[in-house]
Amino acid sequence: MLKDWRRSERPEDEELEKRLEDLRGRLAAKQNQVKEHKLPVLVVLEGWGAAGKGSVLGKVIRNIDPRFFKVATMSVETEEEKRKPFLYRHFVKIPEAGKYMFLDGSWMDEVTGEYLHGELSGEEYRKRLSSIRMFERQLTDNGYLVMKFFFHIDEKEQKKRIDTLLEDKNTKWRVSQSDLWQNKHYDKCLEVYDNYLRETNQSQAPWYIIDAKNKKWAETQLLDILVNGIDTALSNGAVAVPILQNMFPLRKTPKLAEISLKDKCLTEEEYHRELDKCQKKLAKLHNELYRKRIPVIIAYEGWDAAGKGGNIKRITGALDPRGYEVHPIASPEPHEKARHYLWRFWTRLPKTGHIAIFDRTWYGRVMVERLEGFCSENDWQRAYNEINEFEKELTNWGAIVIKFWVQIDKDVQLERFTDRQNTPEKQWKITDEDWRNREKWDLYETAVDEMLQKTNTTTAPWYVLESNDKKYARIKALKILIEEIEKRL
Amino acid sequence: MLKDWRRSERPEDEELEKRLEDLRGRLAAKQNQVKEHKLPVLVVLEGWGAAGKGSVLGKVIRNIDPRFFKVATMSVETEEEKRKPFLYRHFVKIPEAGKYMFLDGSWMDEVTGEYLHGELSGEEYRKRLSSIRMFERQLTDNGYLVMKFFFHIDEKEQKKRIDTLLEDKNTKWRVSQSDLWQNKHYDKCLEVYDNYLRETNQSQAPWYIIDAKNKKWAETQLLDILVNGIDTALSNGAVAVPILQNMFPLRKTPKLAEISLKDKCLTEEEYHRELDKCQKKLAKLHNELYRKRIPVIIAYEGWDAAGKGGNIKRITGALDPRGYEVHPIASPEPHEKARHYLWRFWTRLPKTGHIAIFDRTWYGRVMVERLEGFCSENDWQRAYNEINEFEKELTNWGAIVIKFWVQIDKDVQLERFTDRQNTPEKQWKITDEDWRNREKWDLYETAVDEMLQKTNTTTAPWYVLESNDKKYARIKALKILIEEIEKRL
Numbered sequence: 001m002l003k004d005w006r007r008s009e010r011p012e013d014e015e016l017e018k019r020l021e022d023l024r025g026r027l028a029a030k031q032n033q034v035k036e037h038k039l040p041v042l043v044v045l046e047g048w049g050a051a052g053k054g055s056v057l058g059k060v061i062r063n064i065d066p067r068f069f070k071v072a073t074m075s076v077e078t079e080e081e082k083r084k085p086f087l088y089r090h091f092v093k094i095p096e097a098g099k100y101m102f103l104d105g106s107w108m109d110e111v112t113g114e115y116l117h118g119e120l121s122g123e124e125y126r127k128r129l130s131s132i133r134m135f136e137r138q139l140t141d142n143g144y145l146v147m148k149f150f151f152h153i154d155e156k157e158q159k160k161r162i163d164t165l166l167e168d169k170n171t172k173w174r175v176s177q178s179d180l181w182q183n184k185h186y187d188k189c190l191e192v193y194d195n196y197l198r199e200t201n202q203s204q205a206p207w208y209i210i211d212a213k214n215k216k217w218a219e220t221q222l223l224d225i226l227v228n229g230i231d232t233a234l235s236n237g238a239v240a241v242p243i244l245q246n247m248f249p250l251r252k253t254p255k256l257a258e259i260s261l262k263d264k265c266l267t268e269e270e271y272h273r274e275l276d277k278c279q280k281k282l283a284k285l286h287n288e289l290y291r292k293r294i295p296v297i298i299a300y301e302g303w304d305a306a307g308k309g310g311n312i313k314r315i316t317g318a319l320d321p322r323g324y325e326v327h328p329i330a331s332p333e334p335h336e337k338a339r340h341y342l343w344r345f346w347t348r349l350p351k352t353g354h355i356a357i358f359d360r361t362w363y364g365r366v367m368v369e370r371l372e373g374f375c376s377e378n379d380w381q382r383a384y385n386e387i388n389e390f391e392k393e394l395t396n397w398g399a400i401v402i403k404f405w406v407q408i409d410k411d412v413q414l415e416r417f418t419d420r421q422n423t424p425e426k427q428w429k430i431t432d433e434d435w436r437n438r439e440k441w442d443l444y445e446t447a448v449d450e451m452l453q454k455t456n457t458t459t460a461p462w463y464v465l466e467s468n469d470k471k472y473a474r475i476k477a478l479k480i481l482i483e484e485i486e487k488r489l
Numbered sequence: 490m491l492k493d494w495r496r497s498e499r500p501e502d503e504e505l506e507k508r509l510e511d512l513r514g515r516l517a518a519k520q521n522q523v524k525e526h527k528l529p530v531l532v533v534l535e536g537w538g539a540a541g542k543g544s545v546l547g548k549v550i551r552n553i554d555p556r557f558f559k560v561a562t563m564s565v566e567t568e569e570e571k572r573k574p575f576l577y578r579h580f581v582k583i584p585e586a587g588k589y590m591f592l593d594g595s596w597m598d599e600v601t602g603e604y605l606h607g608e609l610s611g612e613e614y615r616k617r618l619s620s621i622r623m624f625e626r627q628l629t630d631n632g633y634l635v636m637k638f639f640f641h642i643d644e645k646e647q648k649k650r651i652d653t654l655l656e657d658k659n660t661k662w663r664v665s666q667s668d669l670w671q672n673k674h675y676d677k678c679l680e681v682y683d684n685y686l687r688e689t690n691q692s693q694a695p696w697y698i699i700d701a702k703n704k705k706w707a708e709t710q711l712l713d714i715l716v717n718g719i720d721t722a723l724s725n726g727a728v729a730v731p732i733l734q735n736m737f738p739l740r741k742t743p744k745l746a747e748i749s750l751k752d753k754c755l756t757e758e759e760y761h762r763e764l765d766k767c768q769k770k771l772a773k774l775h776n777e778l779y780r781k782r783i784p785v786i787i788a789y790e791g792w793d794a795a796g797k798g799g800n801i802k803r804i805t806g807a808l809d810p811r812g813y814e815v816h817p818i819a820s821p822e823p824h825e826k827a828r829h830y831l832w833r834f835w836t837r838l839p840k841t842g843h844i845a846i847f848d849r850t851w852y853g854r855v856m857v858e859r860l861e862g863f864c865s866e867n868d869w870q871r872a873y874n875e876i877n878e879f880e881k882e883l884t885n886w887g888a889i890v891i892k893f894w895v896q897i898d899k900d901v902q903l904e905r906f907t908d909r910q911n912t913p914e915k916q917w918k919i920t921d922e923d924w925r926n927r928e929k930w931d932l933y934e935t936a937v938d939e940m941l942q943k944t945n946t947t948t949a950p951w952y953v954l955e956s957n958d959k960k961y962a963r964i965k966a967l968k969i970l971i972e973e974i975e976k977r978l
Contacts, residue, residue, distance in 0.1 A: 004736070008738065232729045232731055243717055244695050
């Protein structure tokens with residue numbers, strides 16, 4: 001794309017000024033519509049060093065109320081970020097519905113830079129590209145407007161600008177080592193950038209190349225494309241998008257009704273003996289995980305009153321408190337609801353070497369959100385693949401991902417509900433909603449069966465914990481966890 | 490994609506049978522909705538030889554009324570097709586709104602085959618891929634549902650099937666040379682197919698890989714994806730899609746108002762002398778074009794009564810009737826309107842060595858269709874790029890593409906209209922619509938200026954023919970044509 005790009009005629013100064021004024025006004029006028037339609041707008045600015053994206057960006061945002069946009073500049077990864085999956089620091093920056101996020105440099109900057117400097121092999125680089133395509137597609141599929149701009153100048157122009165900046169001691173600092181390197185290896189960079197743009201030029205999130213030789217002209221082009229892109233997005237309501245094929249190898253999964261809960265129980269004595277043994281083992285393994293910097297993500301789902309909380313406690317009981325977090329997941333806060341549904345899980349990922357336990361998870365999308373109509377059918381249908389993709393990012397990063405379905409039968413639930421109701425110190429644990437959900441048992445069961453079937457991947461498998469006897473379920477969870485960790489170490 | 494594809498569990502026979510029955514019923518039930526929503530459905534079946542796409546296809550179409558679908562099988566290119574652009578024989582097969590087209594083999598089959606057999610260089614192959622991405626995107630952007638399936642079996646399974654077919658003299662004929670070659674070079678083919686699928690896996694027209702080891706299971710997978718794809722498409726109304734950047738180098742274009750019509754005239758004597766000279770020259774060049782098999786496409790647009798017809802006559806007057814066609818373009822017929830707006834131009838392309846003259850053209854999309862509201866704003870905004878892409882396919886194929894805008898001023902139009910009205914033998918040439926269009930002169934002028942500006946590419950340029958004096962315009966057209974042809978020869 002970059003290589004066969006050719007400059008189009010720039011309008012005369014007077015005409016340009018007129019168009020620029022007009023476009024600035026149009027962008028300003030869009031603000032309320034963007035807000036009302038709850039459109040999240042992600043604007044990515046990439047380009048050659050010294051191409052002027054920063055200064056154009058500075059002009060563009062003057063037309064938007066500061067309450068409605070944020071700007072983030074690509075910076076060196078922090079130690080914290082280095083211990084998260086590659087997409088982490090990008091995913092967490094996505095805008096809220098009705099707001100803009102402008103990124104001065106992005107994942108393109110990062111991965112092409114690493115590839116050019118030999119920090120990523122060809123194979124790793126191609127893997128990154130496919131993660132990036134997935135990431136951008138997940139955003140646009142979920143209603144995000146993603147506008148990607150590349151500020152283009154030729155080698156000579158870049159050299160001239162760098163030299164001018166260097167000559168003045170007040171601007172000298174603005175020339176980075178990377179700019180100098182880029183100019184010296186312009187052709188090599190061009191090749192890589194061209195390839196990157198082609199590989200990530202998706203029909204719903206295409207690249208726009210900005211002729212950046214003249215700043216006003218660059219601003220005009222960007223505003224023109226941005227304003228039109230917003231118009232196009234606003235003219236659509238919720239759009240259903242193709243459901244992609246699940247390309248992940250799946251394990252065979254029994255239906256919930258086929259799972260026997262009988263005889264899945266332990267005596268007090270068996271339980272305490274096993275518990276003690278398992279916890280000691282897990283404590284040791286936790287240390288090893290920490291030293292080897294392997295992250296672990298444990299997801300708990302299950303019926304109300306199935307015993308998730310108690311189960312989790314028996315795991316954390318074995319762990320060093322500095323090395324794990326438990327995330328109880330309730331309905332999303334407004335700032336979470338305003339973003340891609342996986343955002344609140346991306347932001348809660350553990351660092352390498354840490355364990356994160358989720359008490360309820362991203363699977364809410366295909367259970368409660370599906371059944372309560374909090375998202376469209378297209379949304380939850382699409383979610384199986386999106387979730388598999390999310391978990392694949394985690395396992396590719398090196399994480400151990402384990403998912404527990406805590407299973408009880410309907411009678412046991414009734415017993416436990418009644419017990420909660422009748423025991424003063426347990427009453428806080430039972431709400432009207434629990435009873436309402438219970439009425440929808442069959443609907444949930446269908447949804448859970450479909451969920452287990454479609455997301456039981458070989459890399460992030462589901463395990464059913466038979467929990468009519470909580471002791472049995474706790475020991476089973478510990479043993480699976482131990483086994484999965486030992487497999488990895 | 491193919492290389493890391495792994496088989497998912499197939500349901501038990503009984504369960505499979507139940508799902509298959511259900512899906513067949515669902516597809517049958519879709520027919521009326523597809524028709525009412527005027528959804529055009531293009532189903533592409535690709536895969537390994539002997540993977541059974543033909544027999545699965547045979548079963549799938551049993552659920553649809555024959556009036557609502559067509560099936561086309563990839564065949565060897567005819568002599569006629571060989572003399573058209575590579576996309577020609579594929580573009581002409583796209584379905585009508587509300588109908589299905591099933592393709593047993595497609596452009597994938599063609600280009601991967603040619604590439605594997607060394608008939609396409611790596612560079613030519615990549616060009617084809619980018620044409621294919623453009624083609625499929627133009628379809629989905631214009632409301633087509635494009636479903637692409639790849640029937641996958643492994644090397645051993647393919648060998649087994651081929652051997653079984655060969656053993657029986659009744660089925661022996663079904664094994665093609667290409668099937669044998671494919672099996673012998675399975676790994677090499679896998680590599681190329683895998684790459685092809687990845688390169689053309691667009692978010693709006695993704696690939697679906699069908700596990701084709703078991704026929705009923707293959708049919709079930711295909712029906713499931715197809716039915717869901719149709720559901721998704723039906724749930725959307727008209728969707729606005731991103732306007733892509735015009736990546737084509739453009740020539741600077743004056744506005745119509747800046748074009749002087751004064752002094753652009755010839756005396757009768759000059760005219761006849763020039764006409765004679767030009768026509769003789771053109772006749773000679775036409776011969777040469779024919780021998781060198783260079784196709785020429787001449788597009789005429791202009792104001793009503795500007796003199797397009799007479800201008801065209803002076804060109805055809807010089808040509809051998811066996812080597813050109815004139816296509817007068819009126820409003821589209823129902824079967825044309827039911828397809829992508831460029832379809833009726835793809836079907837009218839000349840063979841190599843021939844000249845096609847279009848009296849009015851595909852630019853109707855950004856003039857009359859824009860101004861009369863026959864298409865949405867998103868449609869005509871998108872059309873500039875789509876048209877540039879279309880013309881680029883033509884010039885890449887080797888065609889000379891010349892576009893004439895026949896220009897007169899408003900007074901001259903009035904004179905000619907009045908003259909037509911008052912001259913009995915010319916009255917057929919003037920209608921109420923012409924007068925209505927005249928009232929919209931200013932709106933048209935804005936649209937034409939935008940059109941000229943956005944589609945005046947260096948490879949398919951616009952030329953303005955000043956036609957207040959028709960003689961001047963005719964000679965100018967001839968001279969431009971001669972010059973452009975001479976440049977190429």
